[in-house]
Amino acid sequence: MDWLHWIIYVVIILAFVLTLVMSFILIERRVVGRFQLRLGPNRVGPQGILQPVADAVKILLKEDIIPSKVDRVVHLLAPIVTFAPAVLIFAVIPFQQAGNGLFFDLKSTASMVDLDVGVLFIFAISSISVVGLVMAGWASNNKYALLGAMRTIAQMVSYEIPMVLAVLGIVLIAGSLSLADIVDKQNIPFILLQPLGFFIYFLGATAEMNRSPFDLLEAESEIVAGVNIEYSGMKFAMFFLGEYAYALAVSTITSVLFLGGAKFPWGLLPQSFIWLLVKILLVFFVILWIRSTLPRVRVDQLMGFAWKFLLPLSLINLFLVAAEGMLPSGFTWPIVALNVTLAVALVVIWANRFYRVGGAKVA
Amino acid sequence: MPDNRISLGQGILKGLALTIKHFISRPIITVQYPEERLVTSRRIRGCDLVWDSERCTACCTCAKSCPQGNIHIETKVRPDNTREAVVFEIDHGRSMFCGLCVESCPFDAIHMGRSYERATYNRDSLVIPKEKLVAQGDRQPSGYFRPQFEETLPPQSLLIYGGKSSEVKTPENPPPQSPATAAPVSEKKEPAEREKVGVK
Numbered sequence: 001m002d003w004l005h006w007i008i009y010v011v012i013i014l015a016f017v018l019t020l021v022m023s024f025i026l027i028e029r030r031v032v033g034r035f036q037l038r039l040g041p042n043r044v045g046p047q048g049i050l051q052p053v054a055d056a057v058k059i060l061l062k063e064d065i066i067p068s069k070v071d072r073v074v075h076l077l078a079p080i081v082t083f084a085p086a087v088l089i090f091a092v093i094p095f096q097q098a099g100n101g102l103f104f105d106l107k108s109t110a111s112m113v114d115l116d117v118g119v120l121f122i123f124a125i126s127s128i129s130v131v132g133l134v135m136a137g138w139a140s141n142n143k144y145a146l147l148g149a150m151r152t153i154a155q156m157v158s159y160e161i162p163m164v165l166a167v168l169g170i171v172l173i174a175g176s177l178s179l180a181d182i183v184d185k186q187n188i189p190f191i192l193l194q195p196l197g198f199f200i201y202f203l204g205a206t207a208e209m210n211r212s213p214f215d216l217l218e219a220e221s222e223i224v225a226g227v228n229i230e231y232s233g234m235k236f237a238m239f240f241l242g243e244y245a246y247a248l249a250v251s252t253i254t255s256v257l258f259l260g261g262a263k264f265p266w267g268l269l270p271q272s273f274i275w276l277l278v279k280i281l282l283v284f285f286v287i288l289w290i291r292s293t294l295p296r297v298r299v300d301q302l303m304g305f306a307w308k309f310l311l312p313l314s315l316i317n318l319f320l321v322a323a324e325g326m327l328p329s330g331f332t333w334p335i336v337a338l339n340v341t342l343a344v345a346l347v348v349i350w351a352n353r354f355y356r357v358g359g360a361k362v363a
Numbered sequence: 364m365p366d367n368r369i370s371l372g373q374g375i376l377k378g379l380a381l382t383i384k385h386f387i388s389r390p391i392i393t394v395q396y397p398e399e400r401l402v403t404s405r406r407i408r409g410c411d412l413v414w415d416s417e418r419c420t421a422c423c424t425c426a427k428s429c430p431q432g433n434i435h436i437e438t439k440v441r442p443d444n445t446r447e448a449v450v451f452e453i454d455h456g457r458s459m460f461c462g463l464c465v466e467s468c469p470f471d472a473i474h475m476g477r478s479y480e481r482a483t484y485n486r487d488s489l490v491i492p493k494e495k496l497v498a499q500g501d502r503q504p505s506g507y508f509r510p511q512f513e514e515t516l517p518p519q520s521l522l523i524y525g526g527k528s529s530e531v532k533t534p535e536n537p538p539p540q541s542p543a544t545a546a547p548v549s550e551k552k553e554p555a556e557r558e559k560v561g562v563k
């Protein structure tokens with residue numbers, strides 16, 4: 001790999017992440033507004049498309065306050081440590097597969113590096129942002145920040161496990177940890193072969209990026225603003241951007257792992273990065289849909305949900321995938337039907353079991 | 364206590380269906396204020412008082428009933444032994460728009476206004492002399508304690524009674540507003556009628 005390749009991809013990834021994060025902020029405000037029968041920001045530029053720019057200018061001009069008793073170095077580093085991993089994830093995302101495309105053909109996969117251990121890389125890197133949040137909570141010298149950070153550690157560590165176990169199912173089917181291989185193998189999107197895995201992964205990822213209904217990190221009514229309470233100006237903006245970059249990363253990973261990445265379903269049309277973009281927006285829309293429907297859960301409900309509901313289900317799912325892997329190939333559609341039925345049945349049965357034993361309640 | 368109901372996740376699904384239905388089909392209820400306005404209540408006590416120079420007999424009842432002493436009247440006797448107000452000023456900056464002056468006027472000569480946009484850059488311009496107190500422009504009387512005006516005014520647009528779209532008034536298309544003199548004013552109001560207004 002020559003240096004030109006690196007530079008081009010650094011530029012592409014930065015442009016991709018920054019423009020999409022900016023538009024995600026606007027999309028979120030407009031879409032959630034629409035859900036609440038409001039308009040959302042629509043004054044700056046046509047349909048409000050310049051609103052993120054106005055916000056960025058505002059936040060850049062704000063005073064950057066460093067409280068006197070903070071641990072300065074850690075306080076300054078924390079936003080960066082939170083934001084950077086979200087961008088790093090995109091290094092292994094295949095934007096388009098090798099071969100014929102809708103607009104142009106490619107000799108090799110369009111990703112910065114096609115790591116053989118891409119999935120492992122993603123989960124390793126994305127865990128780093130927890131460290132950033134803990135640094136922010138500790139260094140801020142503020143009880144609310146620390147409480148928010150403690151909650152975040154508990155939440156992220158718990159949800160990581162079912163999430164990774166759910167993705168293991170994908171890895172078993174595809175027989176590879178490389179994202180490009182996983183996309184290549186998806187002649188039908190893996191969401192059909194792995195409905196239960198998708199369910200677990202999606203809920204886990206929603207919790208992992210602190211999205212409503214799992215946004216306990218910044219439960220305004222309880223801990224004011226959580227870890228970013230002492231942050232202002234550009235440092236706060238880093239946290240904010242990090243949160244959206246995370247939402248983008250999760251939407252992208254979901255699209256790549258479960259929805260077939262740059263491929264058009266069943267290969268009806270040639271593959272293209274456009275399809276990846278459409279899928280990312282679709283996943284983000286579902287995240288917003290969930291956000292505007294469900295209220296925030298309590299801390300004990302959150303932990304109970306991860307350990308007593310998602311974790312057993314993900315273990316069952318892994319077992320099922322392994323068992324199905326021993327079947328001779330060629331039974332794709334029966335397996336899809338079986339898996340969808342099993343997923344619905346398991347979720348319903350386990351949810352009732354969970355409810356009976358008082359899983360979501362304070363014992 | 365264990366609950367034995369079987370839950371199939373209907374609650375969450377119902378909620379998701381409701382929100383997506385709102386997303387797709389419910390009209391947006393935001394009123395984009397400077398461009399769109401809702402029609403106010405017909406009996407609004409707006410931010411101004413409207414005076415009717417024709418009907419006023421300069422009896423000063425309003426000035427006496429004002430808890431703030433906002434109304435400043437100087438009178439003169441005409442040759443036919445009636446009185447006329449030479450000075451009639453109301454300090455809108457001090458008024459709390461309680462409407463006591465309106466209720467006390469025996470001749471229906473002073474009314475609450477319908478306008479609610481009365482911001483100015485200095486306090487002096489809030490003391491309004493008699494030439495500017497009469498009904499003109501958007502200074503129009505409301506139906507507060509004046510049922511004869513209330514009947515002529517457009518009904519209030521309430522968002523809870525469905526979409527705003529049909530009832531929102533835009534500056535190009537204002538609803539008909541009754542000038543102070545347009546409505547027939549009953550010469551002498553029966554006490555019973557006043558009571559009715561209070562109850563209504």
Ligand code: SF4
Pocket residue numbers: 428429430431432433434453457458459460461462463464465
């Ligand atoms: S509305 Fe009330 S406070 Fe205002 S001038 Fe009339 S009596 Fe005075």
Ligand code: SF4
Pocket residue numbers: 418419420421422423424425426436467468469470471472473
């Ligand atoms: S009470 Fe009515 S009639 Fe008497 S001075 Fe006031 S406005 Fe004029």
